[in-house]
Amino acid sequence: MDHSLLSISDIALNHYLPAKRQRRRTNTVDGYESSIRLHVLPRWEGLSIPEIGPDDVQAWVDELAGKIGAGGAWKAYKCLRQIVRWTMDKWGLFVADPTRGIEQPRKPAYKPETLTHRRLKRLIRGFVGCECEPTLIIEAALGTRPGEAYFVRWERINWRTGHVPIDGTLQQTSKGLEEFPTKTAKGERDGYLPPWALDRLHQIWVERGRPRGRIIGDLTPAQANYRIQKWIKENKLPRITMKNLRHTWGTIAAQAGIKIEDVAAMMGHSNIQTTYRYYYALDAARSKRAQKRVARRILGKTSDDMYKGILLKPAWPQALPQAA
Known part of the structure; x- marks a missing residue:
């Protein structure tokens, strides 16, 4: 049987997920399956691995990021990538990996909501x-x-x-x-x-x-x-x-x-x-304490300490001309 002709849907539902359920936690594989059914299969279910190109995958990831966010898009991409690479390793397929070289969408910094x-x-x-x-x-x-x-x-x-x-x-x-x-x-x-x-x-x-x-x-x-x-x-x-x-x-x-x-x-x-x-968020108080320690290490705490013995001339006129 030529496994390179199997569709992504066939591989995911009949081979990949059953194999993962034998070795991974149930809730972990539940997460995989949810992302696969919601985002991977609607785009790739009828295609075999050789029919998928890297440009198509990148466009899919970018489009998905706009709909469900960068995090969800990247999770869906990793599910597709795992299906492809698992298939290649499982059956020794010598085909180009269409999931290689995909750029991750920029994710906003995650800041959890916390209480004081x-x-x-x-x-x-x-x-x-x-x-x-x-x-x-x-x-x-x-x-x-x-x-x-x-x-x-x-x-x-x-x-x-x-x-x-x-x-x-x-x-x-x-x-x-x-x-x-x-x-x-x-x-x-x-x-x-x-x-x-x-x-x-x-x-x-x-x-x-x-x-x-x-x-x-x-x-x-x-x-x-x-x-x-x-x-x-x-x-x-x-x-x-x-x-x-x-x-x-x-x-x-x-x-x-x-x-x-x-x-x-x-x-x-x-x-x-x-x-x-x-x-570990560097708040204002800790930042100021750090700057004071660095300043002492260099020479002193004030401008007079730093430039002692140097005649400082202002780089601009003492008085600005009055507007006409």
Whole structure:
């Protein structure tokens, strides 16, 4: 059989996706399939790999970026690229790769919406009595990913030390509710609750009859998230998503002067550059402090210090001529 004649649709649906489902997380492949069905197949489904040209792919990516944004367009492109290259490797096809050399659309800098420490405190205090208060406390106190917060179980919280193992994530997939390891190997870490969070969680645990199991109970992640957002709206609390609550923790930690390597480790980042990109913003105060140190190192703090002993002449007339 000449596999080079197979259409992109046939390859993606009958070969590529089934192969990926054997080795990748269900929710990961669900994401692939969604992008493939929404964006890849409408353009390429009836074509074979030799019928696709690089110029056509570049034009498709550029057009798609205008419709769904640069990020979504690049994700769709990577799905097409993976299908093509997987096919070439799988069956040893010696054909030109039409996905090579494609230029990525410029993406705007991603700036997550975060809360100040005062607004975060208001949010936490406003959740007293909410069914999902324990989940919000875990997220706000440890900076976990949402799925990691949903995964936490009551019996795994050490009430003496505050230790919480972060070693899994709970995800809603096409197969139902599934538990997976953390996103990356470095994502598996030890969290330690601050005293305020540990004491409040213990109070809730006792009030609820010392339950076992997940702190979200029988709720799914989607149900827990819905109830959290509903509580925020009904009680007029600072608006924030669970994902951006994690970003809030990272931002406040960096602003508090915690070493960026420690912030990365505590958040489970596999690459410290991610931490720098999101949380290490050089604010005005730090910029001015840095400039003062550099100035002292050069010669002094003022213009007189810098140009001591030099007669400075103005480069313009002392008085400007009056208009006629």
